[in-house]
């Protein structure tokens with residue numbers, strides 16, 4: 001296995017406050033890395049570093065074939081009156097952008113990406129009239145037309161219902177297996193991530209841990225990361241994470257996903 005992404009001692013601070021502190025990890029080619037952590041723990045900052053949108057103050061970032069990065073952002077607001085068709089929206093991801101004189105090959109690439117993401121049946125619909133889940137599949141298709149070797153996804157399932165979340169994650173995993181691409185997938189849903197990820201990078205404001213799902217999703221590891229007692233409970237096939245020292249016990253139990 002070769003390493004597709006390697007970070008060594010990456011440090012990023014904003015206004016004197018460290019957001020990424022001595023972050024060191026690598027992702028092997030073809031691997032699925034799930035990235036989870038509370039709000040403000042630096043997940044999007046890490047994505048921006050990987051996309052070369054942000055230069056760390058210290059440390060090194062090595063990406064094999066950086067031109068082969070594909071990126072799927074968090075769901076964004078799209079004006080309901082946007083007339084652009086789903087197909088043309090996906091075409092915007094082509095390396096030379098959408099042009100009226102697209103070649104037959106371009107059109108085939110777009111059709112293939114839409115088939116892979118199960119979005120062909122609304123290819124001619126205006127993007128403004130589509131649901132959040134339908135749009136997220138188009139963002140994924142738009143990233144795929146670049147034929148990425150590494151796919152970065154920043155909470156691509158936020159605001160989607162559990163069924164739509166599962167669809168996005170399983171399509172990503174299927175494409176990874178078929179094309180052998182490397183996936184870095186940010187999500188707040190540890191159960192969703194656990195079903196697909198080879199490894200988890202769990203980030204908190206002060207620390208991080210990386211390893212296999214079973215190694216990371218342990219009470220001792222999360223307690224260490226959060227600096228307070230945290231209990232990881234197995235409930236059937238799901239994990240529940242309970243922050244023991246909060247005042248309201250019921251509210252402290254955080255179910256990361258609905259049942260499968």
Ligand SMILES: Nc1ncnc2c1ncn2[C@@H]1O[C@H](COP(=O)(O)OP(=O)(O)OP(=O)(O)O)[C@@H](O)[C@H]1O
Nearest residue numbers: 014015019037038039040041042043044045046155
């Ligand atoms: N350009 C910036 N200038 C100043 N502070 C920033 C900037 N970008 C991010 N931050 C701060 O860095 C911290 C990490 O932000 P980041 O968006 O990476 O977190 P996150 O883990 O993606 O959070 P969320 O789960 O809410 O999306 C936050 O405290 C944020 O306010």
